[in-house]
Amino acid sequence: MVEAFKTVEPLEYYRRFLKENCRPDGRELGEFRTTTVNIGSITTADGSALVKFGNTTVICGVKAELATPTKDSANKGYIVPNVELPSLCSPRFRSGPPGEEAQAASQFIADVIENSQIIEKEDLCIANGKLVWVLYCDIICMDYDGNLLDASAFALLAALKNVQLPSVTINEETGLSEVNFKQKNPLMIRKHPVATSFAIFDDTLLIVDPNAEEEDLATGTVTVVTDEEDRLCSVHKPGGSPLTGAKLQDCITRAITRQREVKKLIDKVINSIKPK
Secondary structure (H helix, E strand, O other), X not given: OHHHHHHHOHHHHHHHHHOOOEOOOOOEOOOOOOEEEEEOOOOOOOEEEEEEEOOEEEXXXXXXXXXXXXXXXXXXXXXXXXXXXXXXXXXXXXXXXOOHHHHHHHHHHHHHHHHHOOOOHHHHEEEOOOEEEEEEEEEEEEEOOOOHHHHHHHHHHHHHHHOEEEEEEEXXXXXXXXXXXXXXXXXXXXXXXXXXXXXXXXXXXXXXOOOHHHHHHOOEEEEEEEOOOOOEEEEEOOOOOOOOHHHHHHHHHHHHHHHHHHHHHHHHHHHHHOOO
């Protein structure tokens, strides 16, 4: 009977839980799903991380390549993010060229990188006007159950903190680059941006870390990105229900708390895998 009601009237089914300040999966409105991160899981990448928010599973691999910079950015490297939503992660996605949701997620990650200054592009310069690093950040969703943006941003940050770049010099006699794979250095991570997403129900009610079913039933979503200095890096709101100033401030306050939790978790995992 309950399953039939949920199938016929899914929104009304959810509202009955929301009135009691809880959700069908047992969480409170402001409660995140169990979050785990595994760092360095792809041995063929220069840095990697696997992140799980409940069932939502995202993996990020970073590949570093050498390139010649453009003339107008002679002392800057590049960071190229790409989010993939393969058909294996959910029936809602199809094989083939990236769909609208994957493209929007890739643009969101690119904006987070740019607005947060997670890495100074000048730090990727090896020789001014001659040689820079290009970081290709491939983010692949393995299992989709909502809140793709938070998981993708989390996986990106954890993977970048795992990156080890070999030492590179340019031979003055030959003009060729020489790579020393025995001497590697970590990336300089300047900021630690963390995304926190909220679903809006009936134009007024906010719930954090929505799963796929909640996203489908919501009247809107908003994603807030903050860093460790409590700085607001970006607000991503793709239409839907409007937010009052007070509601947005509530989202920012909760996002700041979440940022500290995520950074603490990443630091704990990184410290656990460091050689003693």
